[in-house]
Amino acid sequence: MPIRPRRSVLYVPADKPRAIEKARGLDCDTVVLDLEDAVAPEAKAAARETLAALSRDSFPGREFVIRVGSAGMSDPGEAEAVLAARPDAVLVPKVRSAADLQHVQERIDGGSAGAEIALWAMIETPEALLAAGAIAGCCMAGVRLRCLVIGTNDLALETRVPLEPGRAAYVPWFMQIVAAARTQRLDVIDGVLNDFRDEALLRSECLQARSLGMDGKSLIHPGQIAVANAVFRPAPQEVAWAGAVAAAFTLPENKGKGVLAMDGRMIERLHLGAAQRILDMAQACERKDRR
Numbered sequence: 001m002p003i004r005p006r007r008s009v010l011y012v013p014a015d016k017p018r019a020i021e022k023a024r025g026l027d028c029d030t031v032v033l034d035l036e037d038a039v040a041p042e043a044k045a046a047a048r049e050t051l052a053a054l055s056r057d058s059f060p061g062r063e064f065v066i067r068v069g070s071a072g073m074s075d076p077g078e079a080e081a082v083l084a085a086r087p088d089a090v091l092v093p094k095v096r097s098a099a100d101l102q103h104v105q106e107r108i109d110g111g112s113a114g115a116e117i118a119l120w121a122m123i124e125t126p127e128a129l130l131a132a133g134a135i136a137g138c139c140m141a142g143v144r145l146r147c148l149v150i151g152t153n154d155l156a157l158e159t160r161v162p163l164e165p166g167r168a169a170y171v172p173w174f175m176q177i178v179a180a181a182r183t184q185r186l187d188v189i190d191g192v193l194n195d196f197r198d199e200a201l202l203r204s205e206c207l208q209a210r211s212l213g214m215d216g217k218s219l220i221h222p223g224q225i226a227v228a229n230a231v232f233r234p235a236p237q238e239v240a241w242a243g244a245v246a247a248a249f250t251l252p253e254n255k256g257k258g259v260l261a262m263d264g265r266m267i268e269r270l271h272l273g274a275a276q277r278i279l280d281m282a283q284a285c286e287r288k289d290r291r
């Protein structure tokens with residue numbers, strides 16, 4: 001899979017045309033058009049009509065994802081509208097098992113744009129937490145799963161574990177999700193911060209998510225984008241380290257060596273892989289931010 005930044009994943013309710021219009025000019029890496037919880041049942045029909053005017057080309061340079069509203073994309077009208085928009089991915093809410101994703105992919109593949117559309121899965125039920133490894137593992141059965149997205153609001157509701165500043169109680173679950181994702185090299189996106197005007201708390205949640213191995217943050221407001229983009233971009237000192245590692249292994253005297261000393265620290269060839277990923281991600285972020 002080509003590397004792509006997913007630092008800032010902005011939800012936009014599909015029944016808010018003004019917000020959708022605004023999203024066209026925002027710097028987020030991903031736009032998630034939401035047909036699920038952000039849209040009241042009585043507004044679902046209007047949301048589908050709005051969706052009819054949108055496509056992958058509506059958000060150039062950004063990934064376009066649609067979060068479906070009906071369980072397992074089982075509503076035929078919704079499925080038709082979603083497939084006609086040809087999103088980069090469909091985000092499946094309330095996933096409880098790998099079979100849920102298999103069913104959604106079968107529905108997608110029934111449409112003409114099918115095979116080009118990937119799947120993202122919300123991990124936001126106790127069942128999904130316990131089955132995270134199997135859910136990620138559905139890639140082995142040919143499911144085009146690319147990303148796990150943590151739904152902290154639903155997790156708090158279903159587990160009755162309060163979401164408190166610092167999110168200490170959630171850390172073991174976060175790590176379980178990250179480990180499950182990495183069995184298939186999937187990305188992991190942190191949950192939303194409901195206090196959308198609290199920039200300091202947003203920064204600390206982004207830093208926490210990054211230190212736990214996540215790739216980006218779910219966002220609900222344009223004012224949150226800059227912080228997420230800055231925190232999840234490789235830092236200058238990381239890029240410098242990665243460049244130095246790559247350069248060290250290409251020196252003629254180090255050819256064929258598996259391990260080296262650099263600035264008093266051991267580096268192995270396995271660090272070269274990590275360094276290359278940092279360099280590729282830094283370049284991808286720069287390309288995206290230049291647009």
Ligand SMILES: CC(C)(COP(=O)(O)OP(=O)(O)OC[C@H]1O[C@@H](n2cnc3c(N)ncnc32)[C@H](O)[C@@H]1OP(=O)(O)O)[C@@H](O)C(=O)NCCC(=O)NCCSC(=O)C[C@H](O)C(=O)O
Pocket residue numbers: 010011012013018019020022023034037038122124150151152153154155191192196219220221222
């Ligand atoms: C959170 C909000 C309800 C706040 O709305 P409001 O107070 O009206 O915001 P502002 O007045 O500050 O808006 C300023 C301008 O920005 C535009 N805007 C606002 N939000 C967005 C957005 N998400 N995308 C694009 N543009 C946006 C407004 O239109 C204003 O523009 P203008 O009028 O031109 O100045 C609101 O931000 C909102 O609805 N956010 C999205 C909520 C959402 O999608 N929720 C569902 C996803 S989260 C979730 O479900 C998590 C998960 O499943 C879990 O379980 O945890």
Ligand SMILES: [Mg+2]
Pocket residue numbers: 037093124151153154
């Ligand atoms: Mg949710």
